[in-house]
Amino acid sequence: MISSSRKKHLVALTAAFLGSIAVLSAGPAQADRLKEILDRGTVRVGVQGAFKPWSFPAPDGTLQGIEVDLAKSVAEALGVKFEPVVITSANRMQMLQQSKIDLIIGGMYDTAERRKIVGIIEPSYWTSGPTLLAKKGVIKDWKDIADKPVCGKQGNAYNKMIETDLKAKLTAFAGNTEGKEALRSGKCIAWAYDDVSIMADLEVPEWKDYEMPVSTLYNNPWAAAVPIEEVNKGWGVFMAGMAYRWQAEGKLIELAKKWNVKPSAWFAEQEKKHSWDRAYLTPKN
Amino acid sequence: MLDIIGPFFRRLHETTGLNFNVFYDRYEYDRFLTGASNSLQLIFWTLLLSLVIGVLGAWAQNARSRVVRVVMGAYIQAFRNTPPMIQLLFFFFGLGTLTPTVDMGGYSQPLISSYAWAIISLGIFGGAFNVEIFRSGLEAVPESTLDAAESLCFSRWQTYLYVTLPLAVRISLPALTNNLVSLAKTTSLAYVIAVPEMTYVLNQVWSDNVNVPEMMLLLFLFYIVVVTALASVLHFIERRAALPGYGQ
Numbered sequence: 001m002i003s004s005s006r007k008k009h010l011v012a013l014t015a016a017f018l019g020s021i022a023v024l025s026a027g028p029a030q031a032d033r034l035k036e037i038l039d040r041g042t043v044r045v046g047v048q049g050a051f052k053p054w055s056f057p058a059p060d061g062t063l064q065g066i067e068v069d070l071a072k073s074v075a076e077a078l079g080v081k082f083e084p085v086v087i088t089s090a091n092r093m094q095m096l097q098q099s100k101i102d103l104i105i106g107g108m109y110d111t112a113e114r115r116k117i118v119g120i121i122e123p124s125y126w127t128s129g130p131t132l133l134a135k136k137g138v139i140k141d142w143k144d145i146a147d148k149p150v151c152g153k154q155g156n157a158y159n160k161m162i163e164t165d166l167k168a169k170l171t172a173f174a175g176n177t178e179g180k181e182a183l184r185s186g187k188c189i190a191w192a193y194d195d196v197s198i199m200a201d202l203e204v205p206e207w208k209d210y211e212m213p214v215s216t217l218y219n220n221p222w223a224a225a226v227p228i229e230e231v232n233k234g235w236g237v238f239m240a241g242m243a244y245r246w247q248a249e250g251k252l253i254e255l256a257k258k259w260n261v262k263p264s265a266w267f268a269e270q271e272k273k274h275s276w277d278r279a280y281l282t283p284k285n
Numbered sequence: 286m287l288d289i290i291g292p293f294f295r296r297l298h299e300t301t302g303l304n305f306n307v308f309y310d311r312y313e314y315d316r317f318l319t320g321a322s323n324s325l326q327l328i329f330w331t332l333l334l335s336l337v338i339g340v341l342g343a344w345a346q347n348a349r350s351r352v353v354r355v356v357m358g359a360y361i362q363a364f365r366n367t368p369p370m371i372q373l374l375f376f377f378f379g380l381g382t383l384t385p386t387v388d389m390g391g392y393s394q395p396l397i398s399s400y401a402w403a404i405i406s407l408g409i410f411g412g413a414f415n416v417e418i419f420r421s422g423l424e425a426v427p428e429s430t431l432d433a434a435e436s437l438c439f440s441r442w443q444t445y446l447y448v449t450l451p452l453a454v455r456i457s458l459p460a461l462t463n464n465l466v467s468l469a470k471t472t473s474l475a476y477v478i479a480v481p482e483m484t485y486v487l488n489q490v491w492s493d494n495v496n497v498p499e500m501m502l503l504l505f506l507f508y509i510v511v512v513t514a515l516a517s518v519l520h521f522i523e524r525r526a527a528l529p530g531y532g533q
Contacts, residue, residue, distance in 0.1 A: 009301035093495065113494075156492070172479055173477075178378070178477070181378055182479070185382045186386060186395075187392070187393075187395065
């Protein structure tokens with residue numbers, strides 16, 4: 001979220017150049033989002049459009065996947081209709097700031113930078129980290145990508161790290177499909193993306209000549225997000241409750257099974273951590 | 286340069302929160318300069334290619350050979366009537382896989398880079414309009430002027446080069462200016478095939494630093510400045526080349 005003084009300056013500066021641009025920073029102030037959603041009767045959730053198996057189009061055109069199921073469970077709990085909005089890594093936080101969506105469930109890393117802008121919901125619902133997809137036998141170590149073209153996606157948090165620390169020549173595309181197509185057609189040596197997404201790709205026959213040759217750079221939980229001013233109000237608190245239940249009730253492990261994703265050890269740990277000790281409920285003689 | 290403007294923009298960020306980090310952070314500043322330079326070169330080569338195609342194409346439209354005329358017509362239909370972004374994707378991902386590449390061990394260095402594809406694709410796109418613009422110019426050259434040239438024993442080619450083309454260019458200039466300005470703006474679409482031009486670079490900067498409104502503003506201003514400069518050059522040429530009595 002833009003601080004109010006920054007916002008004021010920005011509006012002034014913008015207006016000085018061109019009045020019409022002021023729209024960029026001036027999102028409408030929301031009174032109470034939860035009430036608004038209930039009144040509207042729909043909850044607008046930002047999900048990625050081509051991120052198998054988290055959110056991707058079904059043959060009939062509707063969106064489906066793990067994140068779509070999570071979003072549906074939110075709508076169900078609220079008793080409202082679910083309206084998916086396709087977002088991209090590069091625009092999702094702005095969509096939320098500008099009130100075009102109420103919630104992001106879109107494979108978003110929880111980072112310190114982002115916590116300043118959007119209301120990150122705790123607990124997180126998934127975890128992953130950046131790694132590489134490459135043709136078998138080409139890459140053995142992270143060092144092998146130095147000075148070589150690596151395909152990526154615009155808006156990823158680790159792109160800068162790949163360029164500065166690993167010294168690769170990053171070519172970032174607007175979408176996953178384009179980036180992976182560039183790898184397939186040999187335009188780059190590897191596709192730098194999330195391990196969970198790459199693991200899902202490797203299940204598909206068309207990627208059988210490819211592998212995930214290096215370990216994940218680091219692991220970063222994914223979080224849902226609400227507008228920052230809502231994080232400690234009704235809407236944010238409601239979502240924290242949802243996220244807690246996804247963990248505590250094993251919903252995430254169940255979804256991982258349903259969508260055929262190998263759940264990492266993190267899930268079991270989280271489920272244990274978030275389960276309430278109910279031992280006192282068992283009758284004592 | 287950065288040493289001079291850096292402190293001001295750093296202070297601006299500290300006091301107001303406005304984060305124009307491309308003007309004080311060395312890494313982002315270098316990125317910004319690369320992006321600006323790539324954009325300007327992309328605009329230059331694209332406009333040049335589109336003009337060459339326009340002139341040659343207008344000539345080909347009046348060629349004696351029917352095949353050449355039909356091919357020209359088909360080219361205009363195909364490239365004027367499809368969106369430039371689709372053309373970029375088609376050239377880069379479609380034709381790009383068919384062009385020769387050099388194997389570099391695991392990846393291949395294509396002979397035509399994404400940057401070159403952007404110039405080719407956008408040049409062809411803009412060229413299709415230029416052909417039509419030049420054609421309208423050629424057709425507007427009065428028949429009597431051409432008769433006069435013929436009576437002076439000019440050959441067909443001489444008439445075209447010394448009489449028709451100079452007049453046609455003058456007549457087409459206003460429409461041409463419009464198309465070139467529009468084409469210069471269209472180069473920002475090259476980010477879809479990851480050409481590191483201004484839109485691509487600033488998109489990465491705002492993704493990394495979440496200073497979207499500031500970078501959007503900068504991007505907007507960049508195109509205003511570049512396109513205004515381009516338009517004023519073209520208008521200057523238009524005024525200088527104006528011929529009394531030819532609708533100017």
